[in-house]
Amino acid sequence: MKSVLSRVRSGPRDRGSAAIEAAIIVPCLLMFLCLAIAGGRLATSGAKIDAAAEDAAREASIHRTAAAAQDAASTAAAESLDDQGLKCASRNVNINASGLNVPVGQVATVTVTVTCTVNLSDLLLPGAPGARTLESTATSVVDQYRQRDN
Structure with missing residues (x-):
């Protein structure tokens, strides 16, 4: 009995187990790291959309007509997204x-x-399939004492 227990504890069969454990654990850790980075990039993109919506709302609120406000909001959102590098x-x-x-x-x-x-290939890894639609809404107050066109 004593010889069997001593073989189990420190026998020659334990020498390759560290390599096998590493071969199993390392890919799982790398996949988890890639998922964490992907989640962070998606969250950052959401913040960029929020900033673009805020810029567009502020720009729209300083115009007097709905048509001018629409044009200004579209331009402000496009410039904000371009400045932040979001395609x-x-x-x-x-x-x-x-x-x-x-x-x-x-x-x-x-x-x-x-x-x-x-496109997810722009956010995650090149060649990643699919796309994600991000949306944000922002509100800006119109100056109550400014002249308005009716």
């Missing part, structure tokens, strides 16, 4: 400019929603 496969900017029609002296807001479809 959209498709981009859409929707604006609710009903606050521009409120009479002077009343508080009003302009709301802008920016939608951007990003």
Whole structure:
């Protein structure tokens, strides 16, 4: 009995087990690390979309007409996304400019929603299939004492 236990504890069969454990564990750790990086890149892209929506809402709120506000919001969102290095496969900017029609002296807001479809190959690894649609909405207050066109 004693010789069998001593072989189990320190026998010649234990020499290759570290290599086998490493061969199993290292790929799992690398996959987990890649998933963490991918999640971080997606979260960062979400923050970039948020910033673009805020820029677009602020820009829209300083214009007097809905048409000018729409043009300004689209331009501001595009410039913000370009400045931050986020490439959209498709981009859409929707604006609710009903606050521009409120009479002077009343508080009003302009709301802008920016939608951007990003190819995962741009965010994760080159060649990664698929796309992710990111959306953010921001609201900006219209100056209540500024002249408005009706």
